[in-house]
Amino acid sequence: MSRILLIILILLVLPGCRDQKIVEELGFIHTIGYELIEEGENSGKLEVTISLPVAETLKQQTITTVVETSKESRIFLSKKTDKNLVSGQVRSILIGEKLAEKGVWDLIDTFYRDPVSRPTVKLSIVKSNPKQLLSKDYPEYKMVDTVIENLLKKEARLNTIPEMDIHKFAKDYLDDAIDPIAPIILQSEDGIMSDGIGLFSGDQLKTTIPAIQARIFFLLTGEFKEGDLLIKNEEEKVLFSFLTNKRSIDVTLGDKEEIDAKLSIDFKGFLLEYQGNKDITNEKEIEALENYIQENIENQIRDILETMKEHQIDNLGLGKYLKQKMDYQTWKNLDWPKTIDRVNVTPSVTVKIIDTGMVK
Amino acid sequence: MQTEKFKPFYLFFITYMTQTGIVLFMLPNMIANYFGYNGWLMIIPISVFAMIQIGLIAGIYYFNKGSSIFQTIETSFSKVNIIAKPLYLCLSIFWSVLSITVAKQYVHVMKFLYFPQTNIQWFVLLTLILTYYLVTSGIVTIAHVSTLFFFLSAPMIFLLIYFVPDFSFLQFSTFVFNEHNDFYGGMIELYTAFLGFEVTLFLFPYIKKEKKVFKYVFLGHLYTTLLYLSVTIFCYGFNSFQQLNYQVYPVINLLQYIEFDFIERLDSVFFILFYLKLLITITMYIWISLVTFKRVVKWSVQRSAFVLLVVGYLVTLPFVTKNELTSLLSLLAKVQILISIFLPLLVLTIIFLKRRRKHV
Amino acid sequence: MYINKNLSVHVKDRLDYCDDLVIRTFPELKIEVLYFGHLVGEEELKNNILQPFSNTNEEEVKIILRRKQYQQEEDINLMVKGVLEGKALIIYQNSLAYVVDIYVPKTRSVTPAEIETVIVGSKEAFIEDIGTNLSMIRRRVKSDCLKVLSYNIGTITQTKMYLLYIEGITSPILVKGLQEKIKNIDIKGVNDLNQVIQYLDKKPLSVFPQYFTTERPDVSASKLFEGRVLCLMDGSPYSLSTPTNFFEFFQSPDDYNQRWLLGTLSRLLRFAALFITLFASAFYVAVSMFHYEIIPVKLLHEYIQSRSKVPFNPVIEALIIECIIELLREAGARLPSKIGQTIGIVGGIVIGTAAVEAGFTSSVLIIVVSISAISSFVVPHIIMTASLRITRFFFIILSSIFGFFGIIVGFTIIMIHLCRLKNLGEYYLKPISPIFLMDIKDTIVRAPYQFFKK
Known part of the structure; x- marks a missing residue:
């Protein structure tokens, strides 16, 4: 009996598996860019750009096509290359600003649904055209797509842009208590640069927070762990380096429709640079400086909250804290985040300067 | 072949390995779907219910003094064989069909995820040959193999540590079971995830007599519960609730998220490693089917196992698509629930009737 | 086969065409000595044969032959076997036979292990002579519980094999099991212990080694303490131990x-x-x-x-x-x-x-x-x-x-x-x-x- 089974086994095994994906026959898409065409004959169609490394020379190949929906793009793109295009190595998706304003969930869902692509694919919004960004020849870079990937990673670590991947985007998009965010990158004359945070309502890009305010935003989400903070006005300029950061959000439900949220941020750090007319060797002056920084940050927080209220979005996840205090029916009736206006947020920031540097 | 006995210690591995299966990969989604917010709480009462069932089986073991339940049934009434034999045959074929459906479901998911173009029958036949090889080795070897496979697959749980930084208690919210649908249906579905302990009912004659034999079955069951709980809790904390509802295989998404410097996308490695666990589940069901079958037909083990596997294979042959398999499996699982509840009760009744007869 | 007359002729007949057979006669004593020159030690030959028989007369021979080292042998098969094993056969008056063991194997001396080398630990390895190998084990296990059973395997080669175990540690079932297996081997000849192993294999088609062999006496001795049965074979610088498990192959004395x-x-x-x-x-x-x-x-x-x-x-x-x-x-x-x-x-x-x-x-x-x-x-x-x-x-x-x-x-x-x-x-x-x-x-x-x- 076992011999018969052995023969069956061998017969089964011989024809082999049809799913062979031999590495050298594959084109590993590294970055995909999507943009909406608004003018000309192709108006309303999608412009899809992919970049893939050419195995023999390790240079980047960029292919563009114009399609009706994102799903058919693969067919058109693979006509233009000798390799079998696969999406298992896609590392980042670049979405043009125009498309982002229209809605991106369909695109992301395609990736999220695909068992081959990974949930850690980085997502970013491109202010200029993704095609131009990917296909422009930067003599100093061998492969632009990896440069973009590394830039996003580095900037996310420095807390100027969020590290947003498909998983996190889907998580925030599907959650009813928070709206997603995405980093914004820009093609500048001398290269590529990050340019702040894009705030979404649902899957549509509503507004952006400039890079300078982005760190304040991360203070609010509690993700800010380390980094420098620049605070300046006409007279003074303070460069502040963080050591520790504590953030807590305390929500109290008022009698009527009122909801109070107390946002307290508590951080310590040391002064890196100071230009102004305060004497930073004096203890009292330092205290004044602390107060100055506190006020400045509180103002910036108010600005961010104002922006959010204006667009009726909640990218900070205040809703999650509200949820903790409410019962299910109240929460559902709230219709978050349209009612973000009803939340009075009082920011309270405590700054402690530990040291002022190596010299007096 | 079956004069050998194994220590009760192995019941831990057999119970755990038989209980867990492919359902682990879908469990968080299933729970989120059926029980809504904080649905993981439901694992506890269902587990307790299963534990009561194990208690019943333990009771039978003690009353029976470790002899086979077939003997108990067959010696209960004078003409019981007329009813018992056809019943055995039905049960035997049922279990064989059940186990092959379980195998097919796993294979289907594997095909969908990693081998989309390969014919599913190859995987099924390969699995059947391995099952045949394992089941004809005898229960002692099965116990040993399950121990080995346990140690090979158990360290997977440490991967959850990877998600600790991204784990957030905020995701849980304070709602309990809101947004649930079909609460009772869900309870039945969840109970099927614990099925597998009932195979111990047939193991009585093969266990060395020691104190506290069933301690190990309880421990195995507790370990399963713990695994289910930790995986589900991590999924609830890592994903947003709505996202959990959206993913079909949240645990695979979880595994896909893991990235190390030297290796990424561990999901394929671990999902396929899970095959070891699945093989034990299938083998145990085929084994009880075999034991029951041999009560009716006096064939050699090899021949009976072959016939049972072929019958099971042929019966499940028409079921190919995911929906067909899922509905077939949930139907079979429901029948199995009934068996797991009523078979111990039946045997207990017989034991009490016998005792009473003796006293009279 | 018991023969009393013309013993010399019968023995010589059996060892016909064995030109390496040495026959020494002491005609005045009516003694004939048969041995293989390359199996015996010169010193032993001198002490047990040449010296006692050269300076003596007929009366004293009987007394000399009563000495302990001369064993009387009556079976002609055993006489021939003795000669083949390196003993000297003394035929007295063409009717009485005595054997005396003057066997000194010509083998290499003990050398360091070459395959299973260690960094820290004993350097010795087994050699081809079973007696030396056994002595290396006995030296490590000075206990009267170390039992040695002797076998010959190979119908032609008659290779000597020792089965070693420690009484009280090794289960008697194991000893019996291996004994039976060895007895059941039916071959004409073996050269090395590693060949014997393949005859003992229960599943010959398996890729994995089912018996543990080592060239190190210290490892062999430690297998004895662990309750295993050990086998030595003449002509093989290896020892076999059983029951074997997979993990033994991953252990080193280091x-x-x-x-x-x-x-x-x-x-x-x-x-x-x-x-x-x-x-x-x-x-x-x-x-x-x-x-x-x-x-x-x-x-x-x-x-x-x-x-x-x-x-x-x-x-x-x-x-x-x-x-x-x-x-x-x-x-x-x-x-x-x-x-x-x-x-x-x-x-x-x-x-x-x-x-x-x-x-x-x-x-x-x-x-x-x-x-x-x-x-x-x-x-x-x-x-x-x-x-x-x-x-x-x-x-x-x-x-x-x-x-x-x-x-x-x-x-x-x-x-x-x-x-x-x-x-x-x-x-x-x-x-x-x-x-x-x-x-x-x-x-x-x-x-x-x-x-x-x-």
């Missing part, structure tokens, strides 16, 4: 002679090597043919560049390189050790570099294959190394068919096979499956001696 932490770590390293040697090449094939998505982006670019020049399918590529490694290994084993080393260097460096530069293989594969080859030599026992190498090819082929699934299927088959293997009633994977928690501290790890059971 683990015990060095500090426990180092012992434990090197053991864990060996188990890691086991997995590397089995799966590294198969993993490479599976990744290049099925699961490209698990390659991190930093490795991807270099990897696809090196792959892009290769004209072969990854599995063909891997098999070619594995075969080259096997060729090198075989060539190294056959050549004298100094040339063997050169072959290793030439093969490893020159062929490897040239193959990559010529676009024959990818550099990643060269790394993978050499790591797995090196790992296979980390396993201390050469027999197990060979088994693992064969298994590796099995995994490579399976992984080329079904990717990771193929590897897991192959792994499952091997695991079930190992779990089914039994050796004299003991399971092959003993302390792991069936599990004995107490024994694990000397299997996977090497715990401090204080933790061992007293």
Whole structure:
């Protein structure tokens, strides 16, 4: 009996598996860019750009096509290359600003649904055209797509842009208590640069927070762990380096429709640079400086909250804290985040300067 | 072949390995779907219910003094064989069909995820040959193999540590079971995830007599519960609730998220490693089917196992698509629930009737 | 066969055409002495034959022959056997026969172990003479509980075999089991213990060695304490111990002679090597043919560049390189050790570099294959190394068919096979499956001696 089974086994095994994906026959898409065409004959169609490394020379190949929906793009793109295009190595998706304003969930869902692509694919919004960004020849870079990937990673670590991947985007998009965010990158004359945070309502890009305010935003989400903070006005300029950061959000439900949220941020750090007319060797002056920084940050927080209220979005996840205090029916009736206006947020920031540097 | 006995210690591995299966990969989604917010709480009462069932089986073991339940049934009434034999045959074929459906479901998911173009029958036949090889080795070897496979697959749980930084208690919210649908249906579905302990009912004659034999079955069951709980809790904390509802295989998404410097996308490695666990589940069901079958037909083990596997294979042959398999499996699982509840009760009744007869 | 008359003629008849037979006669004493000159020691010959019989007369001969060392023998078969075993046969008055043992084997002296070398510990290895080998064991186990049973196997070669065990530690069932197995071997002749093992195998088709052989007397002695049965055979510088388990092949005396932490770590390293040697090449094939998505982006670019020049399918590529490694290994084993080393260097460096530069293989594969080859030599026992190498090819082929699934299927088959293997009633994977928690501290790890059971 076992011999018969052995023969069956061998017969089964011989024809082999049809799913062979031999590495050298594959084109590993590294970055995909999507943009909406608004003018000309192709108006309303999608412009899809992919970049893939050419195995023999390790240079980047960029292919563009114009399609009706994102799903058919693969067919058109693979006509233009000798390799079998696969999406298992896609590392980042670049979405043009125009498309982002229209809605991106369909695109992301395609990736999220695909068992081959990974949930850690980085997502970013491109202010200029993704095609131009990917296909422009930067003599100093061998492969632009990896440069973009590394830039996003580095900037996310420095807390100027969020590290947003498909998983996190889907998580925030599907959650009813928070709206997603995405980093914004820009093609500048001398290269590529990050340019702040894009705030979404649902899957549509509503507004952006400039890079300078982005760190304040991360203070609010509690993700800010380390980094420098620049605070300046006409007279003074303070460069502040963080050591520790504590953030807590305390929500109290008022009698009527009122909801109070107390946002307290508590951080310590040391002064890196100071230009102004305060004497930073004096203890009292330092205290004044602390107060100055506190006020400045509180103002910036108010600005961010104002922006959010204006667009009726909640990218900070205040809703999650509200949820903790409410019962299910109240929460559902709230219709978050349209009612973000009803939340009075009082920011309270405590700054402690530990040291002022190596010299007096 | 079956004069050998194994220590009760192995019941831990057999119970755990038989209980867990492919359902682990879908469990968080299933729970989120059926029980809504904080649905993981439901694992506890269902587990307790299963534990009561194990208690019943333990009771039978003690009353029976470790002899086979077939003997108990067959010696209960004078003409019981007329009813018992056809019943055995039905049960035997049922279990064989059940186990092959379980195998097919796993294979289907594997095909969908990693081998989309390969014919599913190859995987099924390969699995059947391995099952045949394992089941004809005898229960002692099965116990040993399950121990080995346990140690090979158990360290997977440490991967959850990877998600600790991204784990957030905020995701849980304070709602309990809101947004649930079909609460009772869900309870039945969840109970099927614990099925597998009932195979111990047939193991009585093969266990060395020691104190506290069933301690190990309880421990195995507790370990399963713990695994289910930790995986589900991590999924609830890592994903947003709505996202959990959206993913079909949240645990695979979880595994896909893991990235190390030297290796990424561990999901394929671990999902396929899970095959070891699945093989034990299938083998145990085929084994009880075999034991029951041999009560009716006096064939050699090899021949009976072959016939049972072929019958099971042929019966499940028409079921190919995911929906067909899922509905077939949930139907079979429901029948199995009934068996797991009523078979111990039946045997207990017989034991009490016998005792009473003796006293009279 | 008992013959009293004309004994000399009968014996000579049996040993006809054995021109190496030496016949010395002492006509005045009516004594004839028969022996094989190359089996006896000169000193012994002088002491037991030449001296006593040269300066004596007929009366005294009877008294001399009554001495202890001269054993009277009546069976002609035993006389012939005695002569063949290196005894001298003294035929007195053509009717009485005496044998005297003057056997001194001409073998090499004890040399350091060459295959199972250790860093710290005894250097001795067994030699071809069974008596010396037994003495090395007796010297280590000075106990009256060490029992030695003697057998002869091979209908023609009549090779001497000793079965050793320690009474009170070794279970009598094991001794009996092995005894029966040895008795059941029906062969004309054997040359080495490693041949005998293959006759003893319960599952001859298995790739794994089912008996543990070692050339080290210290390891053999420690197997005795562990309750195993030991076998020695004349002409073989190896000892056999049984029941064997899989994990024995991963132990080295170094683990015990060095500090426990180092012992434990090197053991864990060996188990890691086991997995590397089995799966590294198969993993490479599976990744290049099925699961490209698990390659991190930093490795991807270099990897696809090196792959892009290769004209072969990854599995063909891997098999070619594995075969080259096997060729090198075989060539190294056959050549004298100094040339063997050169072959290793030439093969490893020159062929490897040239193959990559010529676009024959990818550099990643060269790394993978050499790591797995090196790992296979980390396993201390050469027999197990060979088994693992064969298994590796099995995994490579399976992984080329079904990717990771193929590897897991192959792994499952091997695991079930190992779990089914039994050796004299003991399971092959003993302390792991069936599990004995107490024994694990000397299997996977090497715990401090204080933790061992007293």
